[in-house]
Amino acid sequence: MINTQEPLAVALFLCVVAVGIGLSAQLVRRTSSPSEYFVAGGSIHWAVNGLAFIGDYLSAASFLGVGGLIATVGYDGFLYSIGFLAGWAFALLVVAEPFRRFGRVTFTDVIDARFRSRGVRFTAAVSTLVICLCYLIPQMVGVGTLVTPLLGIPYYLGILLIGTVVTIIVATSGMASTTYVQCLKGIALLTVSSWLAFAVLERGLVELPPLDGEEVVAERGHGGYSLPDGLTLEAGWSTSGAWQAGFLPVIEPDGRRSLWQVDAATESQAVLVRSHYAVTYDDEMMVDGISPPPPIPVSVGRLAQRSSLCGPSSLNPVTFLRCFSDSELYVWNRQTFLEQDQLVTAYRRERKSGAEVLSTGGLFDLPSKDWASRLDFISLMVALLCGTAALPHILIRYYTVGNHSAARKSTVLAIGGICLFYCACLIMSLGAMSGQAVNLLDSNMTIPLLAKTLGAAAFAVVTAVAFAAVLGSVSGLIIAASGAVAHDLMDCFLGITMNSKEKVVVGRMSAFIVGCGAIYFGLIFEGMNVSYLAGLTFALAAAANLPALLMALFWSKTTGRGVVCSMLTGLVGSFILILISPEMYVRYGRPAADAPFALNNPALVMLPVSLLVLILISRRYPDPRSA
Structure with missing residues (x-):
C-alpha cells in the first residue's frame, strides 16, 4: 500500500526541513535592511539565481501536477508543460531586461515608477497579494498529498505542519535563505527527474495480462x-x-x-x-x-x-x-x-x-468540432504563456542579481533547465501510466508512486525532493506577498514611518499572516489537481498584471488611472468568470452544462479586455506627467 511509512523517506524529509531551518539560522544576520530581506541585496550570482529560478518555477504544479495529468489524460497533460516553458521565452525576450533596469524592490515599484500614484501602488500591491495567495493553494495541496502517505498523518495535519515550518523559514531570513533553498531544490529536481526517466527507459514496457469483465x-x-x-x-x-x-x-x-x-x-x-x-x-x-x-x-x-x-x-x-x-x-x-x-x-x-x-483529446477534445473545448485550450495556453512574465514572485527574482545582464543569463539558464525537466517528465509519466503507478483519486501522487515501484529508497528520495520543491516555491511566494504588505502597502501607500529594522520586522509579521492564509486555503482545496489550480493563477496574472506591466514599460501615453482600471478589471473579472465556469459548477454539485461561462480558463477573454480598458482610459483621461 502507498500509505506504508518508509523510515528512509521520513529521515530524508526531516533532513530537508533541517537544511531549510539551518540556512535560515545561518543567513538571518544578512537581513538587517529591507533590500536584504526582500531581494537579498542584489548580491546573488547569476548562476545561483538561474538555478533558483528553476527551483522556484518547478513547483508542486510541475513536479506533481503535470506528471499526474500526463499519466491520466495523456498528451493533453503534456500541453501544460509546453505552455509553462513557452512563457519563459516570452519573459526573456520582452520583460527581463527592461524590468531589471528599474532597480527597485518589488513588482509594485516597477508599475508605479512613472506615476507615483497611491492608487496604482495600492492596486498593484493587492494584485500581488491575491496572485501569490492563489498560487500558494496548489503548493499547499501538494504538501498535504505528500505528507499523508509519508508520515501517516491526516491531510490537514500535514498542511499545518509544513505550512508552519516554511513560514518560520521565510520569516526569519527572507530572500537570502529562500534563494539558496531554491537553488539546491533546482539541482535536486533536475537530477532526480533525469534519474527517474533513465530508470523508466531501463525497465522498458512490461506486458501485463488484460482484465476480463x-x-x-x-x-x-x-x-x-x-x-x-x-x-x-x-x-x-x-x-x-x-x-x-x-x-x-x-x-x-x-x-x-x-x-x-x-x-x-x-x-x-x-x-x-x-x-x-x-x-x-x-x-x-x-x-x-x-x-x-x-x-x-x-x-x-x-x-x-x-x-x-x-x-x-x-x-x-x-x-x-x-x-x-x-x-x-x-x-x-x-x-x-x-x-x-x-x-x-x-x-x-x-x-x-x-x-x-499520445494524441490530443484526453482533456481538451480538440479533434471534435466543439468550439468551447478549442477556445478553452487556447485560453489556457494564453494564460500559461503570458502569466509567467507577470508572476510577482518570479519577477522580483530579477532584483536579486546585480544588473540586467545577469538577469538575462539567469533566464537563459532557467529555460534550459526547465526544458530538460519537462522532457524527463513526459517519460516518467508515461512510464507511470503503463506501470500501474497512479492513484485515480489523487493524480498528484503519480511521480512518487512511480518511484515506489523502483523500491523504497527511490520513493524516499523522490518524496524528499518533492517536499523540497514545495518548500522552495512556498518560500518565494510568501516573501513576495510579505513585500506587498510591508513595503508596498504599509510603507509606501499608507506612509507609515519606519526605520530599516522596523520594516524588516513588519515583513516578518506579514510572512506569518500570509503563511496562515496559505494553510487555510490549502485545507479548502484538498484533492484538486495542482496543475489545474496553477493554470487559474496564471490566468489571473496574465489578465491583471501583464497589460499594466507592458504598457507601463513601453507605452508613453499610459496613465495611472488606466493602470488602476486595467488591473481591477483583470483581477475582478477573472475571479467572476472562474466562479461561474463549468469546472467550478461541478464542484458546486451542479451539471457543468448549467455554467453561464463556457470556458474553464478566463485568460482569452479577460486579457484583451484588460488591455482594452487600459488603452481607452489612458486615451480618455491623459496625464501630462505620464510622458
Whole structure:
C-alpha cells in the first residue's frame, strides 16, 4: 500500500526541513535592511539565481501536477508543460531586461515608477497579494498529498505542519535563505527527474495480462431490467444520472450500491458487463464493487506489448515513445454525474492504442468540432504563456542579481533547465501510466508512486525532493506577498514611518499572516489537481498584471488611472468568470452544462479586455506627467 511509512523517506524529509531551518539560522544576520530581506541585496550570482529560478518555477504544479495529468489524460497533460516553458521565452525576450533596469524592490515599484500614484501602488500591491495567495493553494495541496502517505498523518495535519515550518523559514531570513533553498531544490529536481526517466527507459514496457469483465445475461421486464443473483435495480434508474452517463445503478445482495455497464441490448434481454472500474460513491472508494482501504494505487493503464524491442534495457527516449505508440492499453475514462444530489465520479475501463494516448483529446477534445473545448485550450495556453512574465514572485527574482545582464543569463539558464525537466517528465509519466503507478483519486501522487515501484529508497528520495520543491516555491511566494504588505502597502501607500529594522520586522509579521492564509486555503482545496489550480493563477496574472506591466514599460501615453482600471478589471473579472465556469459548477454539485461561462480558463477573454480598458482610459483621461 502507498500509505506504508518508509523510515528512509521520513529521515530524508526531516533532513530537508533541517537544511531549510539551518540556512535560515545561518543567513538571518544578512537581513538587517529591507533590500536584504526582500531581494537579498542584489548580491546573488547569476548562476545561483538561474538555478533558483528553476527551483522556484518547478513547483508542486510541475513536479506533481503535470506528471499526474500526463499519466491520466495523456498528451493533453503534456500541453501544460509546453505552455509553462513557452512563457519563459516570452519573459526573456520582452520583460527581463527592461524590468531589471528599474532597480527597485518589488513588482509594485516597477508599475508605479512613472506615476507615483497611491492608487496604482495600492492596486498593484493587492494584485500581488491575491496572485501569490492563489498560487500558494496548489503548493499547499501538494504538501498535504505528500505528507499523508509519508508520515501517516491526516491531510490537514500535514498542511499545518509544513505550512508552519516554511513560514518560520521565510520569516526569519527572507530572500537570502529562500534563494539558496531554491537553488539546491533546482539541482535536486533536475537530477532526480533525469534519474527517474533513465530508470523508466531501463525497465522498458512490461506486458501485463488484460482484465476480463464478468458478463451476466439479464431478462428485460416491464419498466426496466430484471437482474439475477439477488441484484436489483435502484428505484428511478431510468432517469438517474448514472443511466445518462452509460451506467446501470445496481444494488448488490449486501446492500452496496454499484454501477454496471450495458454492453448490448435486445427487446428481450440485455448483456451486462461488470467492467473493471473505480467509482467514488457514497463517499467511499470502490473497485469492482469491493471497497479497499484507501488510498489505493489504481492502474490507469495495462500494456499489451506488441514488440520484443520494448523490453528492459533496450530503450532510448525515441524508441520508448515509438513502442508506447505501437502498444495497446486499458485506460480509465473519467465521468462525473449527479446521483441523488450527490456528486459521483466513475472511472470506466476502455481499450486504447498508445497512439491515441499520445494524441490530443484526453482533456481538451480538440479533434471534435466543439468550439468551447478549442477556445478553452487556447485560453489556457494564453494564460500559461503570458502569466509567467507577470508572476510577482518570479519577477522580483530579477532584483536579486546585480544588473540586467545577469538577469538575462539567469533566464537563459532557467529555460534550459526547465526544458530538460519537462522532457524527463513526459517519460516518467508515461512510464507511470503503463506501470500501474497512479492513484485515480489523487493524480498528484503519480511521480512518487512511480518511484515506489523502483523500491523504497527511490520513493524516499523522490518524496524528499518533492517536499523540497514545495518548500522552495512556498518560500518565494510568501516573501513576495510579505513585500506587498510591508513595503508596498504599509510603507509606501499608507506612509507609515519606519526605520530599516522596523520594516524588516513588519515583513516578518506579514510572512506569518500570509503563511496562515496559505494553510487555510490549502485545507479548502484538498484533492484538486495542482496543475489545474496553477493554470487559474496564471490566468489571473496574465489578465491583471501583464497589460499594466507592458504598457507601463513601453507605452508613453499610459496613465495611472488606466493602470488602476486595467488591473481591477483583470483581477475582478477573472475571479467572476472562474466562479461561474463549468469546472467550478461541478464542484458546486451542479451539471457543468448549467455554467453561464463556457470556458474553464478566463485568460482569452479577460486579457484583451484588460488591455482594452487600459488603452481607452489612458486615451480618455491623459496625464501630462505620464510622458
